[in-house]
Amino acid sequence: MVSTSKIKSVDFYRQKLGGVFGRSIILLYHILICSLLYRKIPRDLTEASLSGAGLSIIAALSMIFLFGMEMNDYMRVSTSTQVIVDKSSDGDFLRIDFNISFPALSCEFASVDISDVLGTNRLNVTKTVRKYSIDSNLNPTGSEFRSGLTAKAIKHDDEVDEEYAEGSVSLNARNFDRLSHQHAILVVNFFAPWCYWSNRLKPSWEKAAKIIRERYDPEIDGRILLGKVDCTEEVDLCRRNHIQGYPSIRIFRKGSDVKDDHGHHDHESYYGDRDTDTLVKTMEDLVAPISVQSQRASDSLPTETKDDTKRPAPLTGGCRIEGFVRVKKVPGNLIISAISAAHSFDASQMNMSHVISHFSFGKKISPRVMSDMKRLLPHLGGSHDRLNGLSYISNPSDSNANVTIEHYLQVVKTEVMTRSYKLVEEYEYTAHSSLVHSLHIPVAKFHFEPSAMQVLITENSKSFAHFITNVCAIIGGVFTVAGILDSILHHSIKMMKKVELGKNY
Numbered sequence: 001m002v003s004t005s006k007i008k009s010v011d012f013y014r015q016k017l018g019g020v021f022g023r024s025i026i027l028l029y030h031i032l033i034c035s036l037l038y039r040k041i042p043r044d045l046t047e048a049s050l051s052g053a054g055l056s057i058i059a060a061l062s063m064i065f066l067f068g069m070e071m072n073d074y075m076r077v078s079t080s081t082q083v084i085v086d087k088s089s090d091g092d093f094l095r096i097d098f099n100i101s102f103p104a105l106s107c108e109f110a111s112v113d114i115s116d117v118l119g120t121n122r123l124n125v126t127k128t129v130r131k132y133s134i135d136s137n138l139n140p141t142g143s144e145f146r147s148g149l150t151a152k153a154i155k156h157d158d159e160v161d162e163e164y165a166e167g168s169v170s171l172n173a174r175n176f177d178r179l180s181h182q183h184a185i186l187v188v189n190f191f192a193p194w195c196y197w198s199n200r201l202k203p204s205w206e207k208a209a210k211i212i213r214e215r216y217d218p219e220i221d222g223r224i225l226l227g228k229v230d231c232t233e234e235v236d237l238c239r240r241n242h243i244q245g246y247p248s249i250r251i252f253r254k255g256s257d258v259k260d261d262h263g264h265h266d267h268e269s270y271y272g273d274r275d276t277d278t279l280v281k282t283m284e285d286l287v288a289p290i291s292v293q294s295q296r297a298s299d300s301l302p303t304e305t306k307d308d309t310k311r312p313a314p315l316t317g318g319c320r321i322e323g324f325v326r327v328k329k330v331p332g333n334l335i336i337s338a339i340s341a342a343h344s345f346d347a348s349q350m351n352m353s354h355v356i357s358h359f360s361f362g363k364k365i366s367p368r369v370m371s372d373m374k375r376l377l378p379h380l381g382g383s384h385d386r387l388n389g390l391s392y393i394s395n396p397s398d399s400n401a402n403v404t405i406e407h408y409l410q411v412v413k414t415e416v417m418t419r420s421y422k423l424v425e426e427y428e429y430t431a432h433s434s435l436v437h438s439l440h441i442p443v444a445k446f447h448f449e450p451s452a453m454q455v456l457i458t459e460n461s462k463s464f465a466h467f468i469t470n471v472c473a474i475i476g477g478v479f480t481v482a483g484i485l486d487s488i489l490h491h492s493i494k495m496m497k498k499v500e501l502g503k504n505y
Contacts, residue, residue, distance in 0.1 A: 052486055059482035066474045074467045078460045086329075086413055086454040094329050094411075094427070094450060099322040099358040100336065101138045102444070104351035106244045107131040107145040107319035108269065111339040114325055116332030122325075124339065129323035133316045138355060141316050154342040155273035157204040167210025171227040173237045179225060183218065184290050186252040187270070187283065189228040190238055195246040195344040201274045208279035216287060224287050241267075242317040244350075245343030250313055251286065269313040274342075322358075329450045337443035345441050348401040352442045353394050359387040359446075361411050361427035383428035392444075394435055404438040406445045407431055413454040 102110065112129050114122040131145045171179065171188060180186045189205050191198035209226035218225050231238035231246065241250060249270040272278060321336060337352070338345050365384070387407065394403040409429045416424040429448075 055482055055486050055489070059478050063475060063478050066478070067471060070467065070470050070474060074462050078462075080458050080460055082456045082458075083453050084456055086450075086452055088329075088413060088425075088454070092329055093326045095324055095326050095362055096334060096448070097324045097358060097360050097364065098334075098356075099320070100444070101134055101318065101320045101355045101357065102336070102352065103134070103136055103138065103318040103355075104353060105319050105336075105338060106242055106314045106317055107133050108242075108248075108314045109245050109338040109340050109343065109345075110319045110321060111337055112321060112323075112325065113335045113337070113339070114327055114332065115335070116328055116330050118328060118330055120328065120332070125325055128325060129321060132320045132322075133314050134318040134320045135316045136318065138318070138320070140320065145314060145319070146311060154271075155275050155278065156200045157207075157275045166206045167208070167213050167226065168206060169225060169227040171229045171237075172234050176229075176237060179227065180252045181254060183222055183225040184254045185224040185286050186254075187224070187226050187286070188250050188252065189226075190231055190241065190243045190246065190248045190250065191228060192231050192246040192344065192346070194232075197342055197344050198247040201247050204274055204276040204279060207276045208283065211276075211280050212283050215284075223290050224283060226283070239317075242314050244317070244338060245340050245345055247343070267313050269311055271311065327448070331447070331449045334446040334448065335443050337441060347438075347441045350402075350442045351394065352403065352405055352444045353392060354405070354444055355391045356387045356389070358385065360385050361429060361448075362413070362425060365424070365426055383430065384426050386429060386431045390433075392433060392435070402438050402440075402442055403435050404442045404445065405433065405435055406447065407433045409446060409448045411448055411450045413451070415454060415456050417456070417458045 110131060111124040112126075114120065114125060132140045133142055133145050134140055168189065169179070189198075189201065191201070193199075205226070205228070212224060212226055216222075216224050229237055231243055251268040251270060253267070270282065272282060325334065327334070336354075338350060361384070392405045394405065409431050411427050411429040413425065413427050416426075418424070
């Protein structure tokens with residue numbers, strides 16, 4: 001009979017052996033599962049073959065090629081384009097920058113005007129616009145041309161029927177230079193008989209000339225002389241002095257009217273009132289600083305003046321206009337023309353030919369930002385300055401007079417959102433230009449029409465995790481396909497050998 005203590009000790013050891021056996025079973029189970037998922041072939045059972053080596057090389061090259069293609073796709077920038085309603089951050093206004101040269105339009109009368117379909121009219125914008133006199137080769141001939149105040153209404157004498165005697169001297173190409181060097185001051189009225197304002201000026205001009213002649217006898221005193229030039233007869237003389245509006249009153253001072261290499265006279269223009277009293281007072285103010293002795297002894301006289309009614313005349317007949325204006329985002333016009341409230345113009349002789357150096361909408365984009373934009377889309381930014389460098393030339397003649405040059409511009413805004421969430425804005429536009437005959441004074445007109453829609457271009461980047469996943473897929477896929485091809489090739493060769501040996505499968 002077995003004792004109770006011995007039975008207990010046997011059960012204790014059985015439990016211990018059972019626990020060890022259970023853990024061993026679990027370990028063997030894990031080893032089996034792992035061997036089934038990641039089975040290894042013993043090195044002694046592997047067989048090297050020429051076909052396997054070639055297939056391995058092809059698989060390696062395929063992996064390298066596909067990896068390069070995936071890397072290129074990861075580094076390449078992809079974009080998405082949307083057309084949406086314009087929700088511009090720059091508000092309801094649009095900036096227009098321009099730099100335009102007019103070889104035959106004097107800065108004296110050149111005006112930049114703005115109008116739109118909402119009824120906005122802004123005439124002679126000067127705050128953000130600068131003008132420079134240029135020669136026929138578009139080269140500047142001096143500093144910025146100051147237009148001065150032009151809004152003031154010019155006063156004339158009341159129209160009367162009384163007879164008046166002519167006191168001014170008629171000038172022509174033969175006696176102009178001689179008289180301008182003979183007198184300290186020569187004031188000339190360049191007029192046209194058909195001009196309304198010239199006819200309004202004529203009575204007061206002749207009266208003032210007669211009064212000045214009586215006070216300062218040209219033969220005895222010689223300090224001042226008032227003259228007149230009919231520009232319909234003395235065409236070359238008026239063109240030499242760059243007369244484009246009638247009447248034009250010029251003040252020539254002895255010693256300062258010497259021609260330079262541009263062929264102009266350095267003189268002043270008078271823009272003050274045209275009544276007799278004002279003209280007489282102006283002439284006396286001109287003579288006051290000059291004594292008879294200084295007139296006879298010296299040819300050098302002071303030319304400075306602080307009076308806004310007398311300003312330097314344009315040095316040449318051309319003008320370069322540059323600057324910017326802000327307009328509402330509605331269809332409108334930017335018009336450049338010759339305008340004056342007290343001058344007349346010969347429309348048949350007005351030449352609005354121009355060369356556009358720069359014309360763009362919106363803020364100026366730096367070259368670096370533009371290169372970044374072209375990195376996204378090569379054609380982007382190619383139309384934001386479509387008119388740059390273009391020339392529009394018309395020569396007034398019997399068959400080509402009163403020519404207005406019009407440009408029709410359709411503007412579309414483009415916004416680019418880069419990967420760094422940087423927003424770049426630019427305006428591109430199409431341009432269609434034409435030369436048309438006008439019944440009025442020719443102008444250069446830029447008709448702009450902003451679009452209500454805008455183009456939104458977003459730069460899309462691929463994540464690095466997506467790149468790694470594709471690389472792993474390439475390696476695994478090529479390896480798997482290569483294994484399938486190797487198996488098919490191996491079994492095909494084995495079957496062919498059996499057929500040759502006459503075995504029946």
